[in-house]
Amino acid sequence: MPKVEFGGDFIEHIIFTSHGSLAEGMLSAVKLILGEDERIRAYSLSVYESPMIIAEKVGELLAEKPAPTAILCDITSGSVHNNLIEFCSRTDMEVIVMTGMNLAMAIDLVSKPSSVPLRQRCEEAIQAAHEGIAFFDRDIVEKALHNQCYDEL
Amino acid sequence: MIKLIRMDDRLLHGQVMANWVNGLNIGGVLIVSDAVAKDDMRKMALNLAKPSSMKLFIKNMAEGIAALEKLNGFSYNSMILTENAKDTLALVEGSPVLSGITVNIGGQRPGEDRHRVSDTLCLSDEDIGMIRKMEDLGAKVEIRKLSSERAKTLADIMKDIK
Numbered sequence: 668m669p670k671v672e673f674g675g676d677f678i679e680h681i682i683f684t685s686h687g688s689l690a691e692g693m694l695s696a697v698k699l700i701l702g703e704d705e706r707i708r709a710y711s712l713s714v715y716e717s718p719m720i721i722a723e724k725v726g727e728l729l730a731e732k733p734a735p736t737a738i739l740c741d742i743t744s745g746s747v748h749n750n751l752i753e754f755c756s757r758t759d760m761e762v763i764v765m766t767g768m769n770l771a772m773a774i775d776l777v778s779k780p781s782s783v784p785l786r787q788r789c790e791e792a793i794q795a796a797h798e799g800i801a802f803f804d805r806d807i808v809e810k811a812l813h814n815q816c817y818d819e820l
Numbered sequence: 821m822i823k824l825i826r827m828d829d830r831l832l833h834g835q836v837m838a839n840w841v842n843g844l845n846i847g848g849v850l851i852v853s854d855a856v857a858k859d860d861m862r863k864m865a866l867n868l869a870k871p872s873s874m875k876l877f878i879k880n881m882a883e884g885i886a887a888l889e890k891l892n893g894f895s896y897n898s899m900i901l902t903e904n905a906k907d908t909l910a911l912v913e914g915s916p917v918l919s920g921i922t923v924n925i926g927g928q929r930p931g932e933d934r935h936r937v938s939d940t941l942c943l944s945d946e947d948i949g950m951i952r953k954m955e956d957l958g959a960k961v962e963i964r965k966l967s968s969e970r971a972k973t974l975a976d977i978m979k980d981i982k
Contacts, residue, residue: 699835700834700835700838700839700966701838701839701966702966702968702969703968704968740839756943770834774834774838775842778838778842778843780837781841798871798872803868807868808864808868811858811864811867811868812861812864813863815860815863815867818879818892820848820849820875820879820890820891
């Protein structure tokens with residue numbers, strides 16, 4: 668399992684960002700499921716702050732501890748996303764920004780071994796995020812109940 | 821090949837999926853429980869909730885034991901989920917296929933006669949006796965909720981209990 672050893676060199680950063688306290692909530696949920704992980708940070712925005720605050724925090728982190736970075740934003744084209752997207756153009760380190768952060772995305776990204784390239788893990792996490800969205804109602808549940816079958820075992 | 825038995829009264833949930841199913845590249849999960857096997861509603865919910873890439877089998881104890889050899893022969897990795905120590909011991913006792921298997925003691929809710937071992941694990945003296953018996957039968961017992969945690973042995977937790 669991905670147990671990241673830190674010896675002063677930061678392997679990578681995974682940053683959850685959001686409006687309100689969704690990012691902290693996401694971090695708390697990921698910790699509950701996967702345990703502590705020093706790669707992860709959560710930066711969120713209170714109603715009283717300028718959206719630039721998150722970009723400033725990310726900028727400070729990357730200046731202090733440069734490393735490949737994945738940033739997860741709560742919603743596409745929100746002010747948080749708008750302010751972070753410029754980091755993707757950096758040439759001194761890889762920065763990937765993903766939107767539509769959900770728990771399936773976060774768990775997938777955090778739980779894959781960091782030996783897999785960050786970009787590939789991010790693409791897989793986007794896939795997991797899509798698959799982690801589903802709709803259920805009585806109709807679907809009743810059909811599933813009716814069609815239950817058990818295969819080869 | 822059967823990689824692991826996980827004893828966890830929540831059966832298939834987020835911690836199991838993220839830590840063991842993904843971590844051990846599990847292609848099939850067998851839930852062995854008399855109660856779940858006869859509950860169509862729970863079976864349906866478990867089947868709807870699982871990822872499409874993973875097979876899920878739900879069997880009662882007798883059918884479960886009978887299916888182990890076949891499950892072990894499948895090309896993909898598999899794991900078994902049980903709800904309690906009694907069922908886990910019955911499996912370990914019941915089939916030579918599980919000889920030397922790793923038994924992960926994950927979660928067990930609080931009860932009047934149960935000692936608290938961790939935030940998600942409470943065990944009664946009877947449970948502890950059954951877990952000891954699994955060890956005597958050659959099972960590799962490890963006590964932890966998440967794969968990122970250090971695995972504790974029964975001897976480790978006995979120091980903390982009482």
